[in-house]
Amino acid sequence: MRCVLIVDDEMDIAALFQQRFRSDIKAGNLSFVFAHSGEEALACYEARQLDIVLILSDIAMPGMSGLELLQRLKTRWPALPVVMVSAYGADKELVARELGADDFVSKPIDFEELRAMILSNYLRSEPNA
Amino acid sequence: MTLRHRLLQRQVRKALPHGYDPSLEPLLQAVDQAYTQLDADRALIERSLEISSSELSELNATLRERLAQIQAMQQQLVAQEKLASLGGLTAGIAHEIKNPLNFINNFADLSAELAEELVALLNNGDPASLAEAAELAGTLQGNLAIVARHGRRADAIVRGMLQHARGQGSAHQLLELNALVEENADLAFHGFRARNPQIPLEVRKQLDPSVRQVHGSAQDLARVLLNVMGNACEAAGESGGPGVVDVVTQDLGHAVQVRIRNTGSGVPAELSERIFEPFFTTKPPGSGTGLGLSISHDIVQSHGGTLRLTSLQPAEFTVELPYPAK
Numbered sequence: 001m002r003c004v005l006i007v008d009d010e011m012d013i014a015a016l017f018q019q020r021f022r023s024d025i026k027a028g029n030l031s032f033v034f035a036h037s038g039e040e041a042l043a044c045y046e047a048r049q050l051d052i053v054l055i056l057s058d059i060a061m062p063g064m065s066g067l068e069l070l071q072r073l074k075t076r077w078p079a080l081p082v083v084m085v086s087a088y089g090a091d092k093e094l095v096a097r098e099l100g101a102d103d104f105v106s107k108p109i110d111f112e113e114l115r116a117m118i119l120s121n122y123l124r125s126e127p128n129a
Numbered sequence: 130m131t132l133r134h135r136l137l138q139r140q141v142r143k144a145l146p147h148g149y150d151p152s153l154e155p156l157l158q159a160v161d162q163a164y165t166q167l168d169a170d171r172a173l174i175e176r177s178l179e180i181s182s183s184e185l186s187e188l189n190a191t192l193r194e195r196l197a198q199i200q201a202m203q204q205q206l207v208a209q210e211k212l213a214s215l216g217g218l219t220a221g222i223a224h225e226i227k228n229p230l231n232f233i234n235n236f237a238d239l240s241a242e243l244a245e246e247l248v249a250l251l252n253n254g255d256p257a258s259l260a261e262a263a264e265l266a267g268t269l270q271g272n273l274a275i276v277a278r279h280g281r282r283a284d285a286i287v288r289g290m291l292q293h294a295r296g297q298g299s300a301h302q303l304l305e306l307n308a309l310v311e312e313n314a315d316l317a318f319h320g321f322r323a324r325n326p327q328i329p330l331e332v333r334k335q336l337d338p339s340v341r342q343v344h345g346s347a348q349d350l351a352r353v354l355l356n357v358m359g360n361a362c363e364a365a366g367e368s369g370g371p372g373v374v375d376v377v378t379q380d381l382g383h384a385v386q387v388r389i390r391n392t393g394s395g396v397p398a399e400l401s402e403r404i405f406e407p408f409f410t411t412k413p414p415g416s417g418t419g420l421g422l423s424i425s426h427d428i429v430q431s432h433g434g435t436l437r438l439t440s441l442q443p444a445e446f447t448v449e450l451p452y453p454a455k
Binding site: 009010012015016019020062087107108 | 278
């Protein structure tokens with residue numbers, strides 16, 4: 001099943017996404033997996049046990065920042081879609097796009113908008129070889 | 130006799146009542162001129178003095194006015210600085226609070242949706258629906274707990290900010306610092322052990338008996354000690370332990386010194402300048418407001434003392450509090 005990796009240091013993010021996307025999850029359209037740090041996210045993607053087709057990451061995190069994670073992901077897997085999430089404004093967006101982010105979402109997240117974006121990204125991309 | 134000067138006329142009449150030889154006339158005229166000139170000079174000097182004197186008092190008045198203006202400006206600057214610092218705090222608060230508020234709003238909305246679905250399932254009434262309904266009820270309970278948790282988190286952030294802005298108002302008295310250190314070391318230790326019963330931790334106290342009393346607020350200093358020692362316990366136990374916290378008090382003659390060291394991984398050099406900043410924290414969100422060290426630092430400073438990071442590795446904090454003046 002195609003999977004979206006969510007990276008955020010807040011523990012309750014998992015419950016939030018699982019409930020917001022409960023119909024899609026139930027219908028088998030997609031599933032979610034969660035990492036609470038940049039390091040965890042890299043380990044999770046490297047393990048490749050799940051078919052991760054998109055990574056959605058917060059920018060402000062203790063330890064490895066979201067932007068550093070973005071850089072590392074894009075360096076090793078340039079074709080992997082990575083979308084950044086942030087409460088900060090336009091200047092972070094600029095940096096994120098310069099580092100190769102495929103898109104940028106600001107907090108508080110508009111889940112309807114995010115669903116539309118995820119479904120279109122997800123439909124577009126092929127599972128990474 | 131054609132002397133002009135009255136005083137000279139009187140003096141001459143007194144000294145030479147029966148008149149005088151005409152040969153004295155040139156001398157007397159010369160003296161007359163001299164007297165008259167002296168009078169004129171004196172009048173000039175007096176007038177100058179008057180002018181200087183009135184100029185001086187004018188200048189005085191102006192200076193007093195300027196001083197009042199400067200003092201008013203100074204008060205304004207202090208007030209503005211407080212506002213600016215408060216503004217900075219407010220901006221920090223606003224940012225910090227966004228996260229918990231976001232969760233509260235999301236989970237409240239989700240719960241409303243789920244509640245509707247729950248009602249529909251209950252109306253269906255068949256076993257499968259009822260089973261799903263039970264599951265939903267569980268999710269709802271979880272959501273409410275999440276909402277409550279983030280509500281408390283937001284509350285803690287605001288409270289922390291208010292305490293920081295309010296400054297300290299507790300009454301000052303003479304305190305036995307060793308007793309305060311010991312009490313709060315024990316509190317920190319037991320607090321840590323209660324939260325982490327499986328992590329071995331030791332708090333070693335070395336209290337100098339010649340430490341004298343300091344003047345201060347027991348409540349505020351206790352808070353500082355508990356904060357710093359609590360942090361030390363957490364750091365010492367971070368990698369699962371066993372950890373050791375060393376607390377040493379020492380009489381410095383003019384002040385008392387409290388050193389708190391822990392066997393944790395230490396403070397990275399690049400963070401060392403920021404640790405006393407309000408809201409700066411290396412802990413994950415939800416555990417603490419990041420205001421502890423900042424408030425502690427302010428409290429110690431308001432007691433005329435210092436709180437410093439005196440070693441990066443091992444991490445060591447040092448509090449110095451001056452003895453009251455004799």
